[in-house]
Amino acid sequence: MTTLAAPAKRRLANSVWGVVAWVAGIVFVFPVIWMVLTSFKQEQDAASNPPTWVFTPTLDQYAAVFDRNITPFLLNSLMASVFSTLFVIVLATPAAYALSLRPVAKWTDVLFFFISTKMMPAVAALLPVYLLVKNLGMLDNVWTMVVLYTSMNLPLAVWMMRSFLLEVPREVLEAGEVDGAGLLTSIRKIILPIVSPGLAATALICFIFAWNEFFLAVNLTATNAGTSPIFLVGFISSEGLFLARLCAAATLLSLPVLIAGWLAQNKLVRGLSMGAVK
Amino acid sequence: MTDVITRTDPEPEAPVAPVKGGAKERWVRRAPLLPALIFAIVVTQVPFLVTIYLSTLDWNALRPGDRPFVGVDNYVTVLTDTRLRSALLNTVLLTAGAVIFSMILGLALAVLLDRKFVGRSVVRTLLITPFLVMPIAAALLWKHAIYNPAYGLINGLFGGSTDWISSYPKAAVITTLVWQWTPFMMLILLAGLQSQSEEVLEAARVDGANAWQIFVKMTLPHLRQYLELGALLGSIYLVNTFDAVFSITQGGPGSATTNLPYEIYLTTFRKFEYGEASAAGVIVVILTIIVATFALRVISSLFRMEESR
Numbered sequence A: 001m002t003t004l005a006a007p008a009k010r011r012l013a014n015s016v017w018g019v020v021a022w023v024a025g026i027v028f029v030f031p032v033i034w035m036v037l038t039s040f041k042q043e044q045d046a047a048s049n050p051p052t053w054v055f056t057p058t059l060d061q062y063a064a065v066f067d068r069n070i071t072p073f074l075l076n077s078l079m080a081s082v083f084s085t086l087f088v089i090v091l092a093t094p095a096a097y098a099l100s101l102r103p104v105a106k107w108t109d110v111l112f113f114f115i116s117t118k119m120m121p122a123v124a125a126l127l128p129v130y131l132l133v134k135n136l137g138m139l140d141n142v143w144t145m146v147v148l149y150t151s152m153n154l155p156l157a158v159w160m161m162r163s164f165l166l167e168v169p170r171e172v173l174e175a176g177e178v179d180g181a182g183l184l185t186s187i188r189k190i191i192l193p194i195v196s197p198g199l200a201a202t203a204l205i206c207f208i209f210a211w212n213e214f215f216l217a218v219n220l221t222a223t224n225a226g227t228s229p230i231f232l233v234g235f236i237s238s239e240g241l242f243l244a245r246l247c248a249a250a251t252l253l254s255l256p257v258l259i260a261g262w263l264a265q266n267k268l269v270r271g272l273s274m275g276a277v278k
Numbered sequence B: 001m002t003d004v005i006t007r008t009d010p011e012p013e014a015p016v017a018p019v020k021g022g023a024k025e026r027w028v029r030r031a032p033l034l035p036a037l038i039f040a041i042v043v044t045q046v047p048f049l050v051t052i053y054l055s056t057l058d059w060n061a062l063r064p065g066d067r068p069f070v071g072v073d074n075y076v077t078v079l080t081d082t083r084l085r086s087a088l089l090n091t092v093l094l095t096a097g098a099v100i101f102s103m104i105l106g107l108a109l110a111v112l113l114d115r116k117f118v119g120r121s122v123v124r125t126l127l128i129t130p131f132l133v134m135p136i137a138a139a140l141l142w143k144h145a146i147y148n149p150a151y152g153l154i155n156g157l158f159g160g161s162t163d164w165i166s167s168y169p170k171a172a173v174i175t176t177l178v179w180q181w182t183p184f185m186m187l188i189l190l191a192g193l194q195s196q197s198e199e200v201l202e203a204a205r206v207d208g209a210n211a212w213q214i215f216v217k218m219t220l221p222h223l224r225q226y227l228e229l230g231a232l233l234g235s236i237y238l239v240n241t242f243d244a245v246f247s248i249t250q251g252g253p254g255s256a257t258t259n260l261p262y263e264i265y266l267t268t269f270r271k272f273e274y275g276e277a278s279a280a281g282v283i284v285v286i287l288t289i290i291v292a293t294f295a296l297r298v299i300s301s302l303f304r305m306e307e308s309r
Helices: A006-039 A060-067 A071-098 A108-119 A123-134 A141-163 A170-178 A182-212 A214-218 A228-233 A243-263 A265-272 B025-028 B035-053 B074-078 B082-113 B119-132 B135-146 B153-158 B171-196 B198-206 B211-238 B243-249 B260-270 B274-308
Strands: none
Touching: A006 A123, A006 A243, A006 B119, A060 A108, A060 A243, A071 A141, A071 A182, A071 A228, A071 A243, A071 B035, A108 B035, A108 B274, A123 A214, A123 B035, A123 B153, A123 B260, A141 A182, A141 A214, A141 A265, A141 B025, A141 B035, A141 B153, A141 B260, A170 A182, A182 A243, A182 B074, A182 B135, A214 A228, A214 B198, A214 B260, A228 A243, A228 B135, A228 B243, A243 A265, A243 B119, A243 B135, A265 B171, B035 B274, B074 B082, B074 B274, B082 B119, B082 B198, B082 B211, B119 B171, B135 B153, B135 B171, B135 B243, B171 B211, B171 B260, B198 B211, B211 B274, B243 B260
C-alpha cells in the first residue's frame, strides 16, 4: 500500500464522500423523479407491478387534467399568491425599515410580536375566521384568501426584509444624508440596489407558502375560489386507474413552486429561519 | 394569533440607538410601521379573542336556538374527552418523530454537503426539492405511488403485499413528513457548519485531532444553537400538520393518526360543536406558546450573535 500525502488523501476522501452525497441526493429526489416519470405514462403502465421503467411517453394525462378543468384552480392560486405577496411586500418593507435602519423605540417588542403571530396555529383562529367570512358573504372568494395569506406571510417578510436592510452599510447612508440626499433618493440610489436580491427572495418565499397553503383553502374555498391544492382533494380516495393523472396534476401544480424555490435557494434558509440564520 | 410572548432574555442592542426626538419625530418613525402592525393585529389577534369567547358557549351549529354561556364546561369536556387526549398524544408522537428523524438525516446530509465535490450545488438543489413539492401533492404521491399495496413502488421493487398505510399508519405519515422536512433541517444545519471558522478546524487538524474528534468536540457544540433552532421551528410548523393526515390516513385507522388540528377540524366541520372546537383551539394555542417561548429564546440568542458580528 502506498501512503498518500495528506492533501491527496483528503482529496480522495472528498471524492468518495462526494459520490455518497450524489447517491443520497438522487435517493431523496427519487419520489419526485418517479412522479414526473409516471405523469408521462399511460394508466396501465402507471399501475403495473413490478413498476414499468421503459414506456413511450405520452402527454395524455396532462390533457386529461386540463379536460378536468385545472385551469381555474391554477388561476385562483396565481391570484391569491401574487396579490398576497404584493401586499406583504408593500406592508413589510416599510415596517422592516422602521425596525432596522430608523428604528422606533420599542422595535424588539414589535419584532417579536410579529413572529409570535406566525407561531400560533391557524386551527385556533379557523372558526371565528370562518364565521366572519361567512357572515360577510366572502366564503369561496379569492380575496379572502389574499387577505389571509397576507397575514400568514407578513411576519416572515418583516423579519427577512429587516435582516436584508441591516446589510445596508450605515456609513454609506450617512454619507448620502450629509450630501443632502433625501429619503427617496437614498432609498432609490443606496438601499434598493443592495436589498433588491433580498426583496426578490422574500417575495419568492411568500409566494411558495401561499401557493402551497392547504388548511385555510380547504375550509374556506369551494368551486369558485378553489386554489391549486384543492384540485388534488378529489384524488384522496380515488379508485381505479388514476395514478398517472394524479402525477400529472401534482407535477403541474408543484412546478411554479419548484421554480420559485430553485431561484430563491440561496436565500431559502434565511427565510425559513426568519432571518436568524444567514 | 395571540398576545406577545414575553421573553426573559436581555434585549439585543439596537443597531442604531432610537433617537429621543420630539413627538413629531417619533410619529415620523412609526408611520411606516403602522399599516403592517395594524393589519397583523386585526387579522390575527381579533379572531383569537373571538375564539376565547366562543369557547365559553354551548354552541352546536346543528341545534337551533340559544347558545348559553357555560364558562369552562367546554374545557372540561375537551380535557376529559379520551378522543382529544389521544389526539394530543398523536400530535406529540407525529411531531417528535418527524422532527427527530428529519434532524438526524438533515445533519448527515449537511455534513456531506459541507465538503467540496463535483456538482455540490446540483446535489443541494436535488436535496431541497422534496421541501418544495406541494405538501398535499407529496402526501398523495406517497399514499398512492409509493405505499399502495397493489402497485406502489415499495412493494413493486421489493415484493410483498404489505398495506403500508393500514399496517403502519403513524410511520407512513412520519416518513412522508421526514422526506419533506429533512431539506429544511439540512439547510439550517449546513448554514451552521459553514459558519465554523476554518482556521480553528485547521489548527485542530494540525494538532492531530481526527475527523470524528473534531466533529464531536468542536462541530456539534458549535451546531447546538442551530440544532435547537431547527428542532423548534420544525416543531412549530409540524404541530400544525394537516395536509398529510387529511390525505394519507384521514386520521385513521380508527383514530391512530388523528392529531389536534385534524380533530379540531372534525369537531368544527363534521360535528359542528363550535364551542368545543374553540376550547380545543385555545388549548392548542397554549401548548404552542410553550414551545414558541423556547423557540423565541433561541432565535433571540442567534439574533444577538448576528448583531454583534
